[in-house]
Amino acid sequence: MSPPSGIDAQFFPESVTQIFCWHQGALGDLLLAGPALTAVSQHYPEARFIGVGKPALWDLLAGTLPLESIWEGGEAVWSGLFQEQGGFSSLLKERLTGIDLALVFSPRERPGFLARLVEGGIRHAVWIPSFPAGGSEHVTAIQARRLRELGIAASPGPFRLRLEPEAEELTGFRPTDRILALAPGSGGPAKNWPLSRYYEVARALAWEAGLKVVWLAGPAEERILSYIQGLAAAQGQKVWANQPLSRVARLLARVQVYLGGDSGLTHLAAAAGTPRVVALFGPTDPRVWAPLGEQITVLTPPEGAGPQRSLEKLSTAAVLAEIRRFL
Template structure:
């Protein structure tokens, strides 16, 4: 089954797909934003073997939810032959793809040469879907739903809710064994221009913990490595918990136990929403929540008070500092969080 152009492509019927491969090498937030698309594909191909290619630690979050049979590291040199157009595929790669009848490639732009290499088989279809919009104000979920509808799979995007790993849930219970309820605070992101001042996070979390008798867990990912000594000292001094360096399934289970999550436009904010945190308060500055915010009625977005916000062009943030988020008062965030906590 040869690969088709974007305009004429169509998904094969479920009966023709023994093996489905989904390729998505995006960051954590991008991967979770694609959840509704992944679930729509899984519903259509419910009896197919499902393999994922990308960051194994991130894709592990989907293993129970999608029933993944294989997770392959997208950084493996084996995949390199897909980026060249010379000669047949290496035997090891051809063997890995032997059972794949359909490959869905999620990337920012369509790459016809890559799709042609992936589809080098009489029966394998290789089709493209956008991993995120490079321009415009359409949400990631809507963009992907529109693309899959063109391929013959109409669906209405619904908020992603991950099925949590049982062992990870047990570890999370042990980590948060103290008195609750819990407030999760994730001050970082992959771009410092998307970060609300750390001092404001501390001020708001301290006030909320006192008023609502909350225990606090600070969450940090690889991007916050430089902050870890400070966060560790802060957590120790205040009797808080620091969750840093945990596998994502454990972090998801931990966030699911929190009454409120407070963070910015980051992968951890998407994880909190998908894991089922009681309430999620997401602080947005230069990026557009219409495009990048998690779906769901338990997610509340505060946009920084700047007449230019959101100002990012796609993923490009041109500001030299986070002026918009610096202008978001701690009192405003505190009052929004109080309102959410009172709702329960």
């Protein structure tokens, strides 16, 4: 049985006014898709986007992409898309009917899912890889190549969010303060630099450079949050825990230096325009996953990054030396 017309066509349709974008990834994954989404938006300047995934993440893009709606990707209404056959609920048909184009970001191509989108009423549906199949090519380059194959001019590069400035009284910092933001956690403990070394960096730079320090923590850091709070309290420093990402982004646009690992917050700092982002990579490959931009510095253990490489071998002295270059 041949797939419905409109699935993964060899080119994008000429006229598009509404784009359904399915992206269920985490914060860093969505921000890494930013250049691809921007390229599609520039190709179809009149089109409006519907973001489907994690609403708190898609909200960050509201000032950057022409977002018409944001829908929760975990809703039961989408279950009909995962069935090989059968009807669609009236709500699902209502949501899909008349949409010109669907972009489906996923690690592997899912022809059945694309077919169901078209059967449900979307005119064209294409797959964009969200995860490399192997090798060391950056994920933004992989996505750009995929778009070029389909007729859209795209190139890998940095992604910048358009943000409203955060009022100084809301950040708790004065306009003259020079701020260091620390984000010691991530989605995987193996990707974390030892917490004690973040403390050493904070202590040294607060003392010698007069930097104000703010520690950032989210749900992934719940297990170590009490330790972070204790380290910050010992030095009279601030902790921002479980704050709305839009507010964190505006803070990161205000700070001078950011230090963190391979995490969504590191990608957020890069996208928010933090003047200097120092990203620590151990078991994951920065050639594939690091944020892009002239303000980004990637540090790895002495032997480089790799699946078995531990950030414990990256010294405090090496990190301090890199940050001091920009103070």
